[in-house]
Amino acid sequence: MPILVMKFGGTSVATLDRIRRAAKRVGREVAAGYDVIVIVSAMSGKTNELVGWVNETSPFYDAREYDAVVSSGEQVTAGLMALTLQEMEIPARSWQGWQVPLKTSSAHGAARIEEIPTDNVMGRFEAGMRVAVVAGFQGISPEGRITTLGRGGSDTTAVAFAAAFGAERCDIYTDVDGVYTTDPRISPKARKLDRISFEEMLELASLGAKVLQTRSVELAMRYNVRLRVLSSFEDNNAEAGTLVCAEEDIVESKVVAGVAYSRDEAKMTLISVADRPGIAAAIFGPLSEAGVNVDMIVQNISEEGRTDLTFSCPVDQVARAQKALQQAKETGDVNFHDLVADTEVAKVSVVGIGMRSHAGVAAKMFKSLKDENVNIKVITTSEIKISVLIDRKYMELAVQALHDAFELEKAA
Amino acid sequence: MPILVMKFGGTSVATLDRIRRAAKRVGREVAAGYDVIVIVSAMSGKTNELVGWVNETSPFYDAREYDAVVSSGEQVTAGLMALTLQEMEIPARSWQGWQVPLKTSSAHGAARIEEIPTDNVMGRFEAGMRVAVVAGFQGISPEGRITTLGRGGSDTTAVAFAAAFGAERCDIYTDVDGVYTTDPRISPKARKLDRISFEEMLELASLGAKVLQTRSVELAMRYNVRLRVLSSFEDNNAEAGTLVCAEEDIVESKVVAGVAYSRDEAKMTLISVADRPGIAAAIFGPLSEAGVNVDMIVQNISEEGRTDLTFSCPVDQVARAQKALQQAKETGDVNFHDLVADTEVAKVSVVGIGMRSHAGVAAKMFKSLKDENVNIKVITTSEIKISVLIDRKYMELAVQALHDAFELEKAA
CATH class of the missing domain: 3.30.2130.10 (VC0802-like)
Structure with a gap:
């Protein structure tokens, strides 16, 4: 079956109700015939709470312990999402970073993804599982310790899974409904873009547009992962959100995108x-x-x-x-x-x-x-x-x- | 160096301040020449919050996902305790159950400990580390998934580590200052016992005295682990608390202990x-x-x-x-x-x-x-x-x- 990656950010899984709404979106894609890899962030506020505790405990903290503490937020959401899907009678289970294993460098707090073996998860898809819920933002170092990928690392996790599993698309569910020509708070004429090229998105991300983490866009560009940004708070049709894709997939384009x-x-x-x-x-x-x-x-x-x-x-x-x-x-x-x-x-x-x-x-x-x-x-x-x-x-x-x-x- | 196991329950690590107080106790034992294995529970209230989320999500939950969610509480405390010790310039690091690895059966939610390999932690002690902070209550199944040992499982974790590492003693820090002849809330004449035999403690635990989990006492008896129960809220001298030990270590005993x-x-x-x-x-x-x-x-x-x-x-x-x-x-x-x-x-x-x-x-x-x-x-x-x-x-x-x-x- 074709594989789809769906990533839900912190505000999209902030409460048990929102996790249920996100799970329903996953259910629709399963019904449409996809095997789905869901990447989850921590419930919003959780990561800040954990980071706060670490900073208060130790201003110059050991980044390995920071990672052990902070990665627990995604672990909780992954388990709760798997349980929610099971309640909907969708065969699902959770994976933590070290269980996949998502192998990273030893640069704790800002680790780079090095390898994602697919056999473990693929074996379960072949055995009938329909959804793999993966804790975002985290992996395991060569020393066997938990690493984190830096703020916004769940976007990068999602794109890396899409690349490793040859996913048809990587949908990033967030609290905005797509990429705009400019910030709608500044210009009421701002228009949502249906499509934008990787290169343009990369410039916009590095210029401060907070929709996607720069590294996730770089990775999507390198592996040509079709990336869609869309809202988890609206009903979306197949054309919803903004598709970030290769230049050649953009039929007509303006000179200036944003x-x-x-x-x-x-x-x-x-x-x-x-x-x-x-x-x-x-x-x-x-x-x-x-x-x-x-x-x-x-x-x-x-x-x-x-x-x-x-x-x-x-x-x-x-x-x-x-x-x-x-x-x-x-x-x-x-x-x-x-x-x-x-x-x-x-x-x-x-x-x-x-x-x-x-x-x-x-x-x-x-x-x-x-x-x-x-x-x-x-x-x-x-x-x-x-x-x-x-x-x-x-x-x-x-x-x-x-x-x-x-x-x-x-x-x- | 001789090894000591110290276990801190949920109320003893409920806040960053209390974690600091617990760390100071650990520091004193390190200064006294022990290599210390610290077993921590989740900050009090955390496990209940996580269990509540699981129950609300899925009344008949998949125990494997329950374990993935609920074990995160101890993970957080272990990291924070290691950071606190490092701030005190004591070489320390955290281990989660799967990192040790503490191997258990696959009976999720009530798993039995099967093996604790010591080479990983001992290697670090030999390299100069003085404190291994281990997340209590959790282990890893033969299938590579996180298991939990059931409520109160951190006591059992502590005793199992003491047995595996041949610790001189296993100190259980809790919110009472020892084992009493009866519940002081019922009889103001209740007296703290300096020593009690494993057999007596086992009967008292199974009769409802909430000081120690029954399984931890059974395990201590089987491996002859000297178990001390003492308060984390008082200054303790060497004779503080109650020592649970073999019958032959109790010089004079009364006919009835409690x-x-x-x-x-x-x-x-x-x-x-x-x-x-x-x-x-x-x-x-x-x-x-x-x-x-x-x-x-x-x-x-x-x-x-x-x-x-x-x-x-x-x-x-x-x-x-x-x-x-x-x-x-x-x-x-x-x-x-x-x-x-x-x-x-x-x-x-x-x-x-x-x-x-x-x-x-x-x-x-x-x-x-x-x-x-x-x-x-x-x-x-x-x-x-x-x-x-x-x-x-x-x-x-x-x-x-x-x-x-x-x-x-x-x-x-």
Whole structure:
């Protein structure tokens, strides 16, 4: 029988009633002839409670013990989901990560999936079981200890199972009904996309759209897993949600698929840096060691051997960045005149695979912002994305203006 | 290094603060030179919450899924306890049942321990680890699924580890400070025992003293594990609590060690049963199948081929017993004139290994009850126990009178 993977997030299994509703969706797919692998998260709130206990017990905790404690949330949901399915007379059983076994690296707290042997679960499907309920977010290390995959790791678990079992599709049930052209809370004209390419989804995920974990999209792209995002709170027909798929499965596409934003950015400028080979390493090495996530980097034209260098990072990492750069200056590793921080900026991006073949997207974007008197502070581009840093107070205005300019409210 | 097993029950690990207090006790034993195996229960309330979810999901649940859900409570405590010990700079790590592995039968929900390989944990002790924190109450079946040992199974886990590792002692930390001559809530003269024999403890446990699970005492007796019951809420010196040990380790002992009671009993009498071979099996077979726990059984002298037969059982099983016996009567398996239930009785017992060598214990017990005008309805005796069934309203009176008669307030 064809295999379907269905993943239910924390809000979709928050109570016994919601688990029952999720189980009914599973039952419909079983009735439609699928063998189903269900991946479950912890009941919402549970993981936070467990993480809270660990942090209170030990601020610099042993990640192996953290994983042992935190993985228990998914274990509970998996058992309850299997019991609920059995009550509906659907042959089902639960698997914990170590029982599959979902083999991972030893990087506790952020382990990478290495192998998912399929014989154990497939044997049970062949023996008549219809649903395998698997605790998401967790696996087992080569040392035999429980590992977790990091926040949102249940999405990654789901995609990895879909790839390993050659599933027809991987349905991610969540509390939104799909991927939108932009955040509907900012632009009421935001439109749900029926389809989006892996590449675009990856850019949107990394730009802060919280629908899917970046790693799960990467994995889906690598193994060409058809990924569908849909709501567990609405009745869905076969066309519900958003299908994340390969570019060639998108018949008609617009030049720009969506507008993303990231509100809490900061712009840091090093004034008058000595422009010598190795200077970038001397600056960004210490920042990386200090745990600063540098995003955009721009270097001005050098004059008389000195240059200005600007980068962006999350606003809550500014103090850390300043400390790291002052230390580098004191040890003589970097020489700069001044360090200026602008903590009132936001990033706005347009994303679309159509950009590859269409010129003029950047020009249209810049003109649209100019028409609204929004000043652009930094620009970076990739093959399918243009991002700008602007004053935070103009962020909503810019998102709305770009959404209008690229006519995203209209279907392709 | 000598090994000590320390077990902490649910109230002793109910909060992070209490886990810290328990960890300090462990720290003291480590400082005293022991390698310690800590067995933990779930934080109190957690197991009930999980069991409640399972029951609400599925009244006739799959016991394998029940075990997967319910075992998660101990998993959390084990991780938190290991982290707490690490914070105190004591080398520690957690083990779940399947990691040890604690091998059990496949009787989910009430599995029997079959084997505890020691090489895994011993290897870590040899490498410098000082504390192994083990999730109590759980193991792994031959099929690789999580099993649980039944309520109170963490006591049994602790004793089994003490036996497997040849521990010097197994300390059970609980919310009482030891085993008493009787329930202090009934007799203010109740005295804590410094030592009690396995046999006596076993009788007291099976008679309803809730300090230790019966199976854990059986196991301790079989493997001669020195078992100490003590409070996790008081400062204990080396002589604290009650040591449960072999008879020969008790230097001076009284004839009677304690008075036990069981409040909610019922007395059932089958009037005029045909007295023929196999009649007991015909009566007690159906009762056992109906899940009735028959305790005392008395058969009167037969007259003209008919006899009266009396037995006791928990009062909440009376309806079940009546139904089973009526059915047996209707099918012709049993022939009796009438079935009379007295649901207002209680059982009071005196227990002591000294009875073996001292005559007159029964006579003294009966006289003491007669002096208080307490009528005895049923009597049963074993080598070290005499139990009587009396009207429930006299229960407290009887316990106090017997405690006085055998001078249990005085040390041996």
